[in-house]
Amino acid sequence: MWVFGYGSLLWNPGFAFTTTKLVRLDGYRRSFCMSSIHHRGTSDNPGLVLALDAAEGFSCNGVAFYVEQAQQHTTLDYLRERELISSAYLEAEVQVHDQGGFQVMAIAYIIDKTHEQYCADLTLAEQANIIANAVGGMGHNAEYLFNTVSHLKKLNLTDPELEWLGTQVRGILDAKKSV
Numbered sequence: 001m002w003v004f005g006y007g008s009l010l011w012n013p014g015f016a017f018t019t020t021k022l023v024r025l026d027g028y029r030r031s032f033c034m035s036s037i038h039h040r041g042t043s044d045n046p047g048l049v050l051a052l053d054a055a056e057g058f059s060c061n062g063v064a065f066y067v068e069q070a071q072q073h074t075t076l077d078y079l080r081e082r083e084l085i086s087s088a089y090l091e092a093e094v095q096v097h098d099q100g101g102f103q104v105m106a107i108a109y110i111i112d113k114t115h116e117q118y119c120a121d122l123t124l125a126e127q128a129n130i131i132a133n134a135v136g137g138m139g140h141n142a143e144y145l146f147n148t149v150s151h152l153k154k155l156n157l158t159d160p161e162l163e164w165l166g167t168q169v170r171g172i173l174d175a176k177k178s179v
Contacts, residue, residue, distance in 0.1 A: 002105065006052060009065070014078060024061050027058070028055060029052070032050055041141060042135075047144075048119070051089065061158075092107075133172075142169050
């Protein structure tokens, strides 16, 4: 079984795997389009988390994690508890590939565009403000962004929107410190 990681799974998979591959998923974009009321925000002050948002002409680079058969049931249970906490994600099998011809079906969690937590209409500036000010059960929303940007860079994967958000959120946080 393969699992596609594009956000927090890059730096905190939380399950055992034996192999990783840098891969691309076509037809989706990585986006802060899911309101977070559990992990990175609260009902009173929602944060934002990344989701795969279906978008023609786009693609998302990430990591495919290979899970041995003996660990598949445990891994799926863990991922479902972690990712399906509010039913805003849909579990799907998607085809990922690399530049060398490797191609495989992988488990991925994509946003349900009909779910109340879907919020794709936010500008990047609005996203930065939300991320800079939200905290949830798993910590500060900015930490989630910074960890993701850092790990994408370590993998030599670029995401200009996330890099811009990282710079903006650091600026907002630095301005708060100086007040």
